[in-house]
Amino acid sequence: MSSFVSQPAVQPSLSTRDLTIRFGGHVAVNAVTADFYPGTLTVIVGPNGAGKTTYFNLVSGQLPATSGKVFVKGLDVTRAGPARRTRMGIGRAFQLTNLFPNLTVIENVRLAVQSRAGMGLNFFSIWSSHKELIARAEHYLERVSLMGRRDMHVGGLSHGDQRKLEVAILLALEPEIMMFDEPTAGMSVDEVPVVLDLIQKVKIEANKTVLLVEHKMDVVRQLADRIVVLVNGTLVADGKPVEVMQSKIVQEAYLGTSEPQHA
Structure with a gap:
């Protein structure tokens, strides 16, 4: 697994620890542990059904976790609803x-x-x-x-x-933590640059933590400081775009190929 190197002196604005949700016998998000930092735009990718939006729902409080925890600026918000999490940023x-x-x-x-x-x-x-x-x-x-x-x-x-x-x-x-779930979905070609430019501008604000779920690889390449890859609800890669895009597990699981891709 590729590992994202963080700055230890900086407290993460958002963290998940062994975050898990089960629907009956199906594990949709499986023990995901990750830290997200101010000034970093993280793109979460993976094949359809990988658990990306479900993970977002757990973080923002739309779904209750089966197990694991969510922290905002070091405070445990696992049992907090969406309204309280919004107030916390x-x-x-x-x-x-x-x-x-x-x-x-x-x-x-x-x-x-x-x-x-x-x-x-x-x-x-x-x-x-x-x-x-x-x-x-x-x-x-x-x-x-x-x-x-x-x-x-x-x-x-x-x-x-x-x-x-x-x-x-x-x-x-x-908000201090901004979460975008496929922000360009359904947009025409001429509408997409407006939203991408906005996200770029948000990204350069050092106090903002940005998480983005996206399928379009050109958008991922344009925006990402870091890529997290989910497959079957499990975090399988986490690192800088050039490293993650070149990893074999991402080529096979997300892109359906073992040929190298240039980030």
Whole structure:
């Protein structure tokens, strides 16, 4: 197994220890131990059914672990629900969009800004009394190139624009740990660069820890500082992209070939 070399002086922002979940007799995630550090973008790869999204669900609290532990900045959050983990700094963008379809684009982001400001999810707050929140929401819409759709209802957006909106909401929550589950899935070719550029910009913020599940190897090569490989729920490789992409176990398990791939 390839091993990721961390900086021992830096406390991991997120850790899992022997993290496991079973569904009946099926072990979907099998004793995964890993540390994730600020300033590092880790891409989690593996074949379909490898347990990537399930691992994300365990980390973010959508699923309870059968055994093992999850730590955020050294604190055990294994029994904490998604809301508490969000308050502790975990932000999650889902493989399937998780939006309010009957609200407008700006309203969706405004609610995230409002929540981050500690004002709660008040759908009926008077906008004119919160001009600073609106300005902040518009800032995030500009970052994902959605200001032109500011007042559209989310239900009328294309799938690609919904994914961009979800990224805007995640950015608005300002989490320390950002988790993206296939952020470019379903996007057209011309929409993908906008999201990748955003993730690149997040990546260079030294205080952010970024985890990304992705199938597209060109995206992996472009973004990854580190690659973690899951196969049948088990961590089989963990290291720098050039090392992991060249390993035999990754060639066979993920790429279906024993021929070397250039990272």
